[in-house]
Amino acid sequence: MDFIAILSIFVLACFVGYYVVWSVTPALHTPLMAVTNAISSVIIVGALIASAAAGSVGGKWLGLVAVVLASINIFGGFAVTQRMLAMYKKKERPAATGGHK
Amino acid sequence: MQHVAVNPWVALAYLIAGVCFILALRGLSSPTTSQRGNRFGMIGMAIAVVTTLVTHIPTITVLVEGYDYAALFSAIDSVAVVEILAAIGIGAVIGITTARRIAMTAMPQLVAAFHSLVGLAAVLVAAAAYLNPVAFGIAVPVLTPEGAFALINPVSRIEMGLGVAIGAITFSGSVIAFLKLNGNMGGAPILLPARHVINLGVLAAILALVAYFTIDQSPWVFWTITALSFAIGFLLIVPIGGADMPVVVSMLNSYSGWAAAAMGFTLHNSAMIITGALVGSSGAILSYIMCRAMNRSFVSVIAGGFGAEAAAGGAGAAKTDRPWKRGSAEDAAFLMSQAEQVIIVPGYGMAVAQAQHVLREMADKLKEHGVRVKYAIHPVAGRMPGHMNVLLAEANVPYDEVFELEDINSEFAQTDVAFVIGANDVTNPAAKTDKTSPIYGMPVLDVEKAKTVLFVKRSMGGVGYAGVDNDVFYRDNTMMLLADAKKMVEDIVKALD
Numbered sequence: 379m380d381f382i383a384i385l386s387i388f389v390l391a392c393f394v395g396y397y398v399v400w401s402v403t404p405a406l407h408t409p410l411m412a413v414t415n416a417i418s419s420v421i422i423v424g425a426l427i428a429s430a431a432a433g434s435v436g437g438k439w440l441g442l443v444a445v446v447l448a449s450i451n452i453f454g455g456f457a458v459t460q461r462m463l464a465m466y467k468k469k470e471r472p473a474a475t476g477g478h479k
Numbered sequence: 480m481q482h483v484a485v486n487p488w489v490a491l492a493y494l495i496a497g498v499c500f501i502l503a504l505r506g507l508s509s510p511t512t513s514q515r516g517n518r519f520g521m522i523g524m525a526i527a528v529v530t531t532l533v534t535h536i537p538t539i540t541v542l543v544e545g546y547d548y549a550a551l552f553s554a555i556d557s558v559a560v561v562e563i564l565a566a567i568g569i570g571a572v573i574g575i576t577t578a579r580r581i582a583m584t585a586m587p588q589l590v591a592a593f594h595s596l597v598g599l600a601a602v603l604v605a606a607a608a609y610l611n612p613v614a615f616g617i618a619v620p621v622l623t624p625e626g627a628f629a630l631i632n633p634v635s636r637i638e639m640g641l642g643v644a645i646g647a648i649t650f651s652g653s654v655i656a657f658l659k660l661n662g663n664m665g666g667a668p669i670l671l672p673a674r675h676v677i678n679l680g681v682l683a684a685i686l687a688l689v690a691y692f693t694i695d696q697s698p699w700v701f702w703t704i705t706a707l708s709f710a711i712g713f714l715l716i717v718p719i720g721g722a723d724m725p726v727v728v729s730m731l732n733s734y735s736g737w738a739a740a741a742m743g744f745t746l747h748n749s750a751m752i753i754t755g756a757l758v759g760s761s762g763a764i765l766s767y768i769m770c771r772a773m774n775r776s777f778v779s780v781i782a783g784g785f786g787a788e789a790a791a792g793g794a795g796a797a798k799t800d801r802p803w804k805r806g807s808a809e810d811a812a813f814l815m816s817q818a819e820q821v822i823i824v825p826g827y828g829m830a831v832a833q834a835q836h837v838l839r840e841m842a843d844k845l846k847e848h849g850v851r852v853k854y855a856i857h858p859v860a861g862r863m864p865g866h867m868n869v870l871l872a873e874a875n876v877p878y879d880e881v882f883e884l885e886d887i888n889s890e891f892a893q894t895d896v897a898f899v900i901g902a903n904d905v906t907n908p909a910a911k912t913d914k915t916s917p918i919y920g921m922p923v924l925d926v927e928k929a930k931t932v933l934f935v936k937r938s939m940g941g942v943g944y945a946g947v948d949n950d951v952f953y954r955d956n957t958m959m960l961l962a963d964a965k966k967m968v969e970d971i972v973k974a975l976d
Contacts (some may be wrong), residue, residue, distance in 0.1 A: 381634055384744055384752060391753040394501055395760030402507040404858065404883050407765060407865030408586055409517075410507050411732050414758040415593045417500045417520055418739045420751050421600050423493075423531045424615075427746070428607035429563050430535040431614030432556075437607040442566045444603035447596045449570020450577070452524055455593060457578035458586075459517050465872040466510040469879055 409462045416455025422448035490749065492530040497753030499523025504757055510878050527750045528567075536560070583873045584830050587728055587863040588661040594731045595653035598712075601646025601738040602705060605639050608745060609701050617745060633693040635745055640689035642741035643701070644708040649734040651712030656727050659716075660862065668720040675782070681711045719780065725863050726769045726780045733762025765864045772858035772884075774910075774921035803939070806958035808970030811898075811933050814958075816975060818895035820851040822887065824924055825867055826860050828901025828937075832964035835874035838900065841968050842876070844975040853890070854881040855924050857905035888925050897929035899951075900964050903936075907949045916947055932957040935967050 402410050425448055428441025499519045506516015537559035541552050581589050609631075612618035617635035620627055631639070658664035671677065685707050692700045719727055740755020742748075770777050815821050823842065829835055842852040854876060860867040871881055891897060899906055902924075909916040910923045926932050927950075934957055951957055960967050 384747060384749075387749050388740060388744070388752045388756055391497070391756030392760055394753075395504075395757040396764070398501060398504045398757070399761045399764045402504065403509060404768075404865060405856075405868040405878055405881060406507045406510065406513055407768075408590075408861075408863060408869045409513065410504070410761060410865070411590050411729070411765065411863065412586075412593075413503060413507070413517060413520055414732060414736065414761045415590060415597065417503065417524065417754050418597050418735045418758040419600065420496070420500070420524065420527050420754045421597065421604055421739045421742055423527055423748055423751060424604035424608065424742050424746055425600060426528070426531045426563065427535050427615060428604060428611065429566070430532075430537040430559060431611055432537070432539065433614060434607075434611035437611035437614070438559075440603045440607040440610070442562060444600040444607070445563060445566035446570045446573075447600040447603070449567045450574040451570075451593050451596050451600070452574065453571040454574030454578045454589075456517065456521050456524070457575050458581065458589065459520075460514070461578060462583075462586075462869050462872070463510070463513045463517055465869070465875075466513070466878045467872070467875065468510075469877040 405466070406463075409459050412455055412459040412462065416452055416459065419448040419451035419455065422452065486534070489530060489534050492526055493748055493750035494753075496523040496527040496530070496750040499526065500750070500754050500757055504761065523750070532563070537563070583869055585661075586866060586869060587724065587861075588657055590863065591653050591657040591660055591728055591731065594728070594735050595650050595657060597735040598646045598649030598651075598653060598731075598738060601735075601742055602643055602650060604742055605643035605646060605745075606701075606705070608639055608742075609643075615746060631696050636692045636696060637689060638741055638744040640692045640701070640704055642738055642745060643705050644685050644689065645734055645738040645741055647705055647708030648712035648715070649731055649738055651709045652716040652727070652734070653712075653731050655713060655716040656724060656731060659721055660724055660728075668718045670718050671714070674714065674718055678711065678714055681707055681714065685711065715781070718782075723773075723775070723780045725859060725861075726766050726773075726775075726777070728863050729762050729765035729769055730781075731762070733759050733766065736760075736762060768858060769864060772922060774918070801953045803953050804958050806933065806960055808960070808962075808967060809974045810958065811960055811967075812971045812974035814931055814933065815845055815850065815896050815898070815971075816848045818845075818850050820853070820890075820894045821845060821896045821898055822891065822894050822926075822929065823852065823854045824897060824899045824902050824906060824926055825854065825856070825871065826900070826902025826905065827862060827867075828903075829964055830861065830867075830870050830901070832901065834900065834965040834968050835870050835876075837965055837968045837972060839871075839874045839876050841972050841975070842880075844972055848975070852880060853887060855884065855887045856881060857884050857902065857922075857924055860902060860905060884922060884924060891925045891928040894929040896931050896933060897926040898933045898935070899926055900935040900968070903949055904947070906951055907947065909947060909950055918947060927951050927954055927956070930956060933960055934958070935960045935962070935964050937961070937963060 425441050425444035428437050500523045503516045503520030506512045537556040538553045539556040541554050543550050543552055608615045612629045612631045618629035618631045621630045688704045736755045736758025739751050743751025743755050845852050856867050906924050906926045910918045910921040
């Protein structure tokens with residue numbers, strides 16, 4: 379991919395992000411932060427490439443440490459988000475009035 | 480060397496992962512779809528990780544010698560595979576254990592800690608890419624009379640330089656935010672002399688070095704950028720006071736996204752770019768919402784020093800000789816049981832007193848008396864965006880009884896009792912009327928419009944974060960319930976029986 383193609387993906391994704399995030403209900407802003415934390419650890423992709431590559435011992439070990447850090451975030455982030463989201467419950471009576479969002 | 484995105488199937492897999500991450504955030508638009516969204520996030524991450532593992536199997540070259548031949552073969556380096564899987568396993572154990580044990584009140588610290596890990600991981604990946612650029616497909620081998628070396632593409636150098644800088648700022652900034660939120664470091668801002676000059680100078684130096692990096696890829700340039708960025712992250716967050724931490728945590732959330740995006744540019748990886756853009760926007764929007772809720776400009780938060788000025792003003796502002804009414808738990812129980820509608824306004828003080836569970840019991844008792852109970856949440860009621868909602872959800876408060884400020888503020892006028900517990904500044908009418916007040920212009924909950932205000936507070940002396948007196952205390956329709964929040968609510972529950 380050339381630079382312009384990548385830049386296009388980036389710019390469009392910023393717009394998608396803008397609209398998607400504004401549609402998140404304020405009640406779920408803490409889980410939003412936890413889950414964005416988990417997904418930003420997609421940086422593990424770079425860490426895996428570094429730790430699988432031959433040619434630089436230093437690069438490989440930096441990569442492995444990065445894999446550990448990113449994994450803590452991925453597993454921890456998704457698990458804590460799941461734990462929070464499971465706590466959000468509706469009113470017990472079937473005909474919930476709600477009306478909010 | 481194989482380029483990361485040469486194979487269209489691989490590029491497609493990363494794109495699907497990116498779409499899964501968009502769906503993960505989309506799911507958060509409602510609590511009913513949120514858990515499905517989170518599963519999309521996990522699927523996306525699994526796709527990205529498995530794709531990378533499969534396309535980057537570590538190999539070693541082995542020499543095979545037969546009777547009459549000797550040949551070099553490429554074989555899977557099983558030691559390296561085990562090392563990588565072990566690294567993922569270690570991370571999984573630490574991550575899941577932490578996520579299970581953490582108290583919901585400690586969520587802001589946890590998120591800050593997680594941000595610091597993303598930042599550090601970004602720094603390490605950028606450093607690994609710098610040490611071994613050929614493996615990342617961002618360099619061409621060049622032969623010179625002195626020997627062979629890898630010449631990194633100039634564009635990749637900018638991306639790498641920015642990636643390492645943002646990652647390092649995220650790391651050191653988040654560490655300070657963690658220490659402040661966790662109470663290891665005082666919440667008061669630490670103000671260095673001439674800090675704005677120092678900060679701007681360091682930032683300018685970082686940008687200049689990133690530009691210079693494109694013409695000179697020497698190690699000193701790369702490592703100086705890294706070191707200066709660690710320093711600036713520290714310098715930027717240290718002067719910011721505890722009250723502004725929700726903005727800081729959101730801002731660092733944004734930075735962790737931009738760091739991932741910068742590395743995505745380096746690796747030409749669409750999953751990382753999409754994620755980086757999503758996370759970057761998310762953090763930026765949350766910072767904006769927090770700033771608006773406190774009526775503070777983003778620049779003034781970043782400039783720091785808010786807590787210090789407010790504390791100095793607060794000492795003079797205390798005027799405690801005005802008359803006020805004190806109520807008992809029995810009075811409160813009677814008033815609320817006779818009400819048609821009660822709106823509970825919780826603040827962080829409720830969470831500190833661990834009163835959320837007994838508060839839910841109180842609400843249940845009131846419902847048995849036929850009272851309609853609602854909760855009103857101010858955007859900065861907790862220590863991070865949406866924190867109070869999580870704490871109430873943990874206490875089994877149904878989310879459809881919990882309302883945001885703009886949705887419920889008009890209802891106070893038709894409400895019999897507003898029950899304020901652990902909140903203060905967010906109910907202060909001075910924000911609407913008193914132009915000299917430090918919180919003037921901040922959106923507040925109109926509790927004083929309710930027929931009766933029950934204000935649970937430890938004592939009359941203390942003031943809120945902003946250090947200003949609250950007019951609501953002295954109004955005719957206000958009854959002060961002076962006690963520990965949890966103790967008071969327990970007494971009310973007993974009185975309701």
